[in-house]
Amino acid sequence: MTNKKELLVAALENGTVIDHIPSEHLFEVVSLLGLENSDNSITIGFNLESKKLGKKGIIKIADRYFHKEEIDRIALVAPNVILSMIRNFQVVEKICVELPADLVNIAKCPNPKCITNNEPMKTHFKVVNKEDGIVKCLYCERVFEKENLIIR
Amino acid sequence: MTNKKELLVAALENGTVIDHIPSEHLFEVVSLLGLENSDNSITIGFNLESKKLGKKGIIKIADRYFHKEEIDRIALVAPNVILSMIRNFQVVEKICVELPADLVNIAKCPNPKCITNNEPMKTHFKVVNKEDGIVKCLYCERVFEKENLIIR
Numbered sequence: 001m002t003n004k005k006e007l008l009v010a011a012l013e014n015g016t017v018i019d020h021i022p023s024e025h026l027f028e029v030v031s032l033l034g035l036e037n038s039d040n041s042i043t044i045g046f047n048l049e050s051k052k053l054g055k056k057g058i059i060k061i062a063d064r065y066f067h068k069e070e071i072d073r074i075a076l077v078a079p080n081v082i083l084s085m086i087r088n089f090q091v092v093e094k095i096c097v098e099l100p101a102d103l104v105n106i107a108k109c110p111n112p113k114c115i116t117n118n119e120p121m122k123t124h125f126k127v128v129n130k131e132d133g134i135v136k137c138l139y140c141e142r143v144f145e146k147e148n149l150i151i152r
Numbered sequence: 153m154t155n156k157k158e159l160l161v162a163a164l165e166n167g168t169v170i171d172h173i174p175s176e177h178l179f180e181v182v183s184l185l186g187l188e189n190s191d192n193s194i195t196i197g198f199n200l201e202s203k204k205l206g207k208k209g210i211i212k213i214a215d216r217y218f219h220k221e222e223i224d225r226i227a228l229v230a231p232n233v234i235l236s237m238i239r240n241f242q243v244v245e246k247i248c249v250e251l252p253a254d255l256v257n258i259a260k261c262p263n264p265k266c267i268t269n270n271e272p273m274k275t276h277f278k279v280v281n282k283e284d285g286i287v288k289c290l291y292c293e294r295v296f297e298k299e300n301l302i303i304r
Contacts, residue, residue: 026188027182027188030179035198036178036179038198038199039199039207040199041197041198041199041200041201042196042197042198042199043195043196043197043198044194044195044196044197044198045193045194045195045196046187046190046193046194046195046196047190047191047192047193047194048193049193055191
């Protein structure tokens with residue numbers, strides 16, 4: 001069965017596996033992490049069967065690990081995804097991504113009059129309700145649902 | 153080595169494998185085929201090592217086969233990709249995608265004055281030089297490089 005063998009994707013020796021991504025957010029996560037312009041070998045699974053999510057996505061990136069800020073960007077569109085850091089085929093660390101308490105310079109404020117949209121400065125939102133994804137801009141003090149933020 | 157097993161992606165039982173996609177066009181092909189909105193299980197490999205292309209991409213779509221018009225759209229951005237139709241783990245047909253002689257209603261004419269941009273009608277280009285990807289609009293008769301066409 002040479003065909004069968006040819007169709008297998010190799011296991012990840014070193015890198016990051018991002019798992020349990022809701023399928024509808026998979027390509028958003030790809031784009032948020034800038035993976036289209038990456039030089040790393042990447043495997044993506046889309047609409048895979050998942051007992052928990054119905055359909056899920058998974059991304060495996062060889063030889064790359066992510067910073068906290070990058071993980072926070074993912075949290076904004078797809079909280080509860082699981083990042084596994086792989087070294088020598090073994091999971092050495094697992095992170096369950098969750099919305100952090102503060103979102104610093106990750107998203108634009110939807111209020112056009114907010115000073116952060118009119119001065120060259122970092123944005124800063126406090127997450128006031130993690131379950132429902134409610135955030136508050138520290139500058140204009142307006143409250144938004146996280147779905148309405150525009151990721152920078 | 154349960155970790156290793158978990159990271160393998162299953163072979164395709166039925167569906168289409170699109171192979172030898174130049175990496176820089178991989179996400180364009182995903183988008184041209186509308187795969188982001190597909191319900192099929194899809195596996196994507198990006199920046200995989202290839203002797204012929206340096207880095208290549210591969211897309212495997214379960215339980216889906218493509219029409220000629222869809223394949224012609226791929227040909228416009230990524231000629232020479234290879235489509236394999238899989239049934240019961242076996243390749244039953246292989247197509248080497250090439251630019252067809254006629255591109256009917258696949259791309260917009262870059263000439264804003266062309267009648268096809270001003271009337272509700274199909275566009276039609278003749279490929280006048282396949283190697284260099286030179287096409288001619290049958291209506292305004294202007295000649296373009298295929299890279300300058302805007303895919304509909």
